[in-house]
Amino acid sequence: MKRWLLPEGGQFYKANLHLHTTVSDGQMTPEEIKEAYRARGYSILAFTDHEIFVPHNDLTDENFLALNAHEIAIDEITVQGDRYQRTYHLNFYAKSRETTLSPVFSESRIVCPSSMALVTDEMRETDARAVYSVPSVNDLIRIGNEGGFFVCYNHPVWSLQNYPDYIGLEGLWGIEVYNHGCVLEDLPDTTVPFDDLLRAGKDVFPVCSDDAHAPVDCFGGWTMIRAASLDYDDVIRALLAGDFYSTTGPEITELSLDDGVLTVRCSEAREVRVVTDWRSYRVAKAAAPKREGDGFVARFQISRIGDKYRAETEPDWKNSYFRVEVADECGKRAYTRPFRVSALPELL
Numbered sequence: 254m255k256r257w258l259l260p261e262g263g264q265f266y267k268a269n270l271h272l273h274t275t276v277s278d279g280q281m282t283p284e285e286i287k288e289a290y291r292a293r294g295y296s297i298l299a300f301t302d303h304e305i306f307v308p309h310n311d312l313t314d315e316n317f318l319a320l321n322a323h324e325i326a327i328d329e330i331t332v333q334g335d336r337y338q339r340t341y342h343l344n345f346y347a348k349s350r351e352t353t354l355s356p357v358f359s360e361s362r363i364v365c366p367s368s369m370a371l372v373t374d375e376m377r378e379t380d381a382r383a384v385y386s387v388p389s390v391n392d393l394i395r396i397g398n399e400g401g402f403f404v405c406y407n408h409p410v411w412s413l414q415n416y417p418d419y420i421g422l423e424g425l426w427g428i429e430v431y432n433h434g435c436v437l438e439d440l441p442d443t444t445v446p447f448d449d450l451l452r453a454g455k456d457v458f459p460v461c462s463d464d465a466h467a468p469v470d471c472f473g474g475w476t477m478i479r480a481a482s483l484d485y486d487d488v489i490r491a492l493l494a495g496d497f498y499s500t501t502g503p504e505i506t507e508l509s510l511d512d513g514v515l516t517v518r519c520s521e522a523r524e525v526r527v528v529t530d531w532r533s534y535r536v537a538k539a540a541a542p543k544r545e546g547d548g549f550v551a552r553f554q555i556s557r558i559g560d561k562y563r564a565e566t567e568p569d570w571k572n573s574y575f576r577v578e579v580a581d582e583c584g585k586r587a588y589t590r591p592f593r594v595s596a597l598p599e600l601l
């Protein structure tokens with residue numbers, strides 16, 4: 254019986270889940286950035302201005318959806334100045350378009366004059382300050398989750414963060430594996446923190462984004478969301494379920510599992526990899542997809558993951574995961590969500 258790991262129904266909507274406008278330190282107005290992305294085939298933008306939550310439902314129309322969000326920064330206090338300063342940057346996305354206030358707002362964090370002018374007395378009733386520590390940041394994530402938001406951990410490399418900074422984070426929905434603005438600053442993210450969190454048993458989804466502040470840093474990394482419609486609720490449902498992949502170029506049109514065989518249908522690519530937490534499998538299974546019909550296909554005997562773990566009497570093998578990466582000739586990559594072996598009975 255075929256199991257669709259990306260839903261068979263619905264359609265793909267192209268989204269950038271991280272950007273800044275003149276509401277904070279971006280150069281384009283919300284209207285201008287919508288027009289720029291619409292012209293490039295995007296249907297969804299998440300407005301993630303720094304520190305202030307300003308819904309943009311007025312921009313939504315039948316061909317475009319504005320997701321309401323904001324990015325917050327928790328900076329380390331350091332005597333060496335900000336050149337060495339570590340920081341947590343987190344995007345909080347509202348699950349409902351009706352949400353008008355963020356529970357993790359703190360006026361003390363605002364640095365952009367344009368944002369300061371938008372602070373209201375109602376916002377000031379919240380003062381969610383935090384210090385640079387895992388427990389304090391976890392408190393913010395918990396408050397956000399309980400208050401109707403979900404949270405993405407942004408650009409760990411740009412933030413100068415290491416294993417101890419992120420491995421204890423709880424309640425994350427996603428992590429950036431590609432941030433176009435950081436790439437343009439020569440600080441590209443890696444998948445290491447992503448796999449570290451997965452190996453620690455924390456299920457997070459990979460996000461490629463632009464973090465656009467100006468026309469020059471648009472259109473580098475995006476998310477293809479497989480949703481029933483462009484309705485706010487349907488798109489949020491798809492994001493929370495992991496019904497999407499993130500990419501800097503390659504397309505994935507099918508991801509399915511049938512009798513232990515994983516099928517990846519994609520655009521022309523140099524390599525498809527199945528990444529797991531098991532060293533040898535990770536090395537052995539990269540394959541070049543072959544032309545089939547109007548696309549390219551790679552197939553993997555994924556059932557061997559379970560077999561190998563059983564054979565090695567590894568106690569945690571049921572918690573093993575796999576995820577897929579597609580790389581093209583230019584080094585552009587697509588990333589699927591991870592799948593736990595324990596959630597796929599046919600692999601047990």
Ligand SMILES: [Zn+2]
Nearest residue numbers: 324342407408
């Ligand atoms: Zn940031």
Ligand SMILES: [Zn+2]
Nearest residue numbers: 271273324464
């Ligand atoms: Zn940002």
